[in-house]
Amino acid sequence: MIHSALINVMVKAARRAGRSLKRDLGEIENLQVSLKGPANFVSAADRRAEDILYEELSKARPGYGFIGEEGGTREGSDKTNTWIVDPLDGTTNFLHGIPQFAISIGLQREGTMIAGVIYNPANDELYIAERGKGAFLNDTRLRVAARRKLDDCVIACGLPHIGRGDHELARREMAELQPRVAGLRRFGAASLDLAFVAAGRLDGYWERNLKPWDIAAGLIMVREAGGIVSGIEGHDNTLESGNVVCGNEVIHAELVRILKPL
């Protein structure tokens, strides 16, 4: 399948960083049993992957700004284009050898997401989206699921971990949704949750307190697959608010209706 030069740049960077993460995942298994544990090793794996992404992306598109989870914001001479990058989304999964993690690369142009690549090196699933050109998983065109009744739906959420977010609110949200859906899931990598909605595997997803790098690529993925993404308050700027709810038109509206008043 032929993609634009821009997508080729993003895919090349994601695959190279993916090889690095995959090698490091192999090491984790040995480190699991050591007393010191693999936590420090994982933060090094994270940084290694981000360095590769920065190197590849800035070589191909010099001047673009770069916001990465590990290295913070690097201003570019070109103020209209910014990469928004999570070198390892799903760190806790990675740390535990659970193969649900990804590299997430989004490109924002004049405030709008125009391209996204999400790559899970553990199973070689590569998600691609470009504004106006659709979303793809390993070259198959994606479309959000068509289910219209919440009780047929599998919905994913995020759960704030220790010391983060509002645990009480998260429990209220689950208590409201659990009895109304076919299944609730918590997979642990926001970028892949959004990619799964784009792929029609999940019917919907919501989470609060996310960072721009968790969702930048996923937002365009869902939209290019025909889905609706907004903040939980309705239509706030999700990249700024960090609150996300998505699904097809009907399921998105249902989720907003239930979650908004909580």
Ligand code: IPD
């Ligand atoms: C995390 C994952 C997780 C979400 C957390 C994020 P990280 O990103 O996306 O699913 O619930 O809020 O921080 O830390 O693994 O890059």
Ligand code: CA
């Ligand atoms: Ca993340």
Ligand code: CA
């Ligand atoms: Ca991360």
